[in-house]
Amino acid sequence: MVKEIERHGFPVVHMCTVVPISLTVGANRIVPTVAIPHPLGNPAMEPADEKELRRKLVKKALKALTTEVDGQTVFGD
Amino acid sequence: MSKARVVHYINQFYAGIGGEEKADTPPEKRDGTVGPGMAFQTALKDVADIVGTVICGDSYFNEHLEESSAKVLEYIKSYDPQIVIVGPGFNAGRYGMACGTVAQLVDENLHIPVVGGLYPENPGCEMYKRYGYFVEVGNSATSMRTAVPAMAAIVKKLAAGEEVTEGFMEKGLRKNYFAEKRGSRRAVDMLLKKIAGEEFVTEYPMPVFDRVDPQPAIKDITKARIALVSSGGPVPKGNPDHIESSSASKFGKYSLVDIDDFTPENGETAHGGYDPVYANLDLDRVLPVDVIKEMLKAGEIGSLHDYWYATVGNGTSVANAKAFATQIAEDLIADHVNGVILTST
Numbered sequence: 080m081v082k083e084i085e086r087h088g089f090p091v092v093h094m095c096t097v098v099p100i101s102l103t104v105g106a107n108r109i110v111p112t113v114a115i116p117h118p119l120g121n122p123a124m125e126p127a128d129e130k131e132l133r134r135k136l137v138k139k140a141l142k143a144l145t146t147e148v149d150g151q152t153v154f155g156d
Numbered sequence: 157m158s159k160a161r162v163v164h165y166i167n168q169f170y171a172g173i174g175g176e177e178k179a180d181t182p183p184e185k186r187d188g189t190v191g192p193g194m195a196f197q198t199a200l201k202d203v204a205d206i207v208g209t210v211i212c213g214d215s216y217f218n219e220h221l222e223e224s225s226a227k228v229l230e231y232i233k234s235y236d237p238q239i240v241i242v243g244p245g246f247n248a249g250r251y252g253m254a255c256g257t258v259a260q261l262v263d264e265n266l267h268i269p270v271v272g273g274l275y276p277e278n279p280g281c282e283m284y285k286r287y288g289y290f291v292e293v294g295n296s297a298t299s300m301r302t303a304v305p306a307m308a309a310i311v312k313k314l315a316a317g318e319e320v321t322e323g324f325m326e327k328g329l330r331k332n333y334f335a336e337k338r339g340s341r342r343a344v345d346m347l348l349k350k351i352a353g354e355e356f357v358t359e360y361p362m363p364v365f366d367r368v369d370p371q372p373a374i375k376d377i378t379k380a381r382i383a384l385v386s387s388g389g390p391v392p393k394g395n396p397d398h399i400e401s402s403s404a405s406k407f408g409k410y411s412l413v414d415i416d417d418f419t420p421e422n423g424e425t426a427h428g429g430y431d432p433v434y435a436n437l438d439l440d441r442v443l444p445v446d447v448i449k450e451m452l453k454a455g456e457i458g459s460l461h462d463y464w465y466a467t468v469g470n471g472t473s474v475a476n477a478k479a480f481a482t483q484i485a486e487d488l489i490a491d492h493v494n495g496v497i498l499t500s501t
């Protein structure tokens with residue numbers, strides 16, 4: 080889906096935990112996330128900290144959308 | 157002839173440990189057969205013995221790749237096998253990736269053959285089929301009855317020291333042989349046939365890379381219109397469109413206008429491929445609506461597309477996913493969206 084949406088002309092950032100799958104399906108901008116059942120959260124954290132973690136990940140995703148890339152790029156730490 | 161020693165790799169589900177709630181089970185080993193290993197043992201009869209089974213939860217394996225790889229390899233090695241069976245993983249994404257990774261580990265470190273079974277659309281297939289004899293199997297466990305004999309047939313040949321030439325998906329590896337005519341002659345023959353409009357068979361089929369070039373970056377994010385899409389199944393409470401928990405036939409389009417934060421009352425996941433507990437308590441963990449709404453108010457993004465799009469990427473066919481994406485993209489074009497955040501579980 081990432082690839083097919085991007086084909087229509089928008090940059091797409093894929094936020095996912097299993098990065099090798101994202102690379103296989105052809106995502107160009109990839110932000111690795113926390114865990115499969117809770118990519119954008121961590122139930123072990125305090126709610127405020129968890130939200131802060133999510134905010135950081137979303138900021139990273141927006142950063143990825145504003146970054147020119149030549150090919151598949153993983154936006155790690 | 158002594159029997160070949162076989163080790164079998166399976167996930168927590170086939171080991172009978174549990175479903176998604178146990179997908180975080182770390183690697184373990186058990187002597188002899190477990191779960192589908194019994195069917196393999198019956199099929200292999202007096203040719204091979206499944207001496208041990210190595211088990212790992214699908215989420216655990218993928219989330220702790222290095223650690224689980226080392227542990228699984230150590231457990232497999234401890235049984236001193238001559239052949240390793242993985243899966244079959246059907247169309248289970250994480251299981252397929254685990255089966256493929258195990259095949260690569262065994263191939264590169266133990267240099268013994270691996271036999272597996274995957275559905276061709278499983279992401280583990282394209283990435284790892286070169287590391288083992290992967291039989292094409294159906295997309296769900298209902299095809300176990302045909303998968304076991306097909307995989308066992310290859311194990312039998314390997315155990316007998318015979319060459320395996322068919323019954324598995326092309327590995328994409330080159331094999332040297334002596335041809336009667338030299339290369340230049342063969343190439344000219346092919347060219348002449350092509351000119352004459354006759355059929356010819358290439359010796360080097362070009363791989364098909366279906367890639368999409370990255371779109372240009374957004375220049376100013378504070379002016380950009382952003383849309384949220386997810387294959388993790390985030391839907392309004394009650395799943396109004398009845399999106400299937402696996403092999404989804406549709407996607408949903410839901411208004412974000414009245415939602416600033418997901419709670420157990422307004423959102424849930426329709427995805428059947430992971431433990432839904434965390435997503436059902438707070439769906440922001442799958443689709444970050446709370447944060448994106450705050451960023452919108454703070455002017456960190458220009459605007460937000462009024463709807464989110466959700467489907468379930470669990471065993472969903474590539475053809476369906478492609479069709480959903482096209483419809484979603486047309487919607488986004490109409491609303492002048494500049495960039496998309498797509499989350500997956």
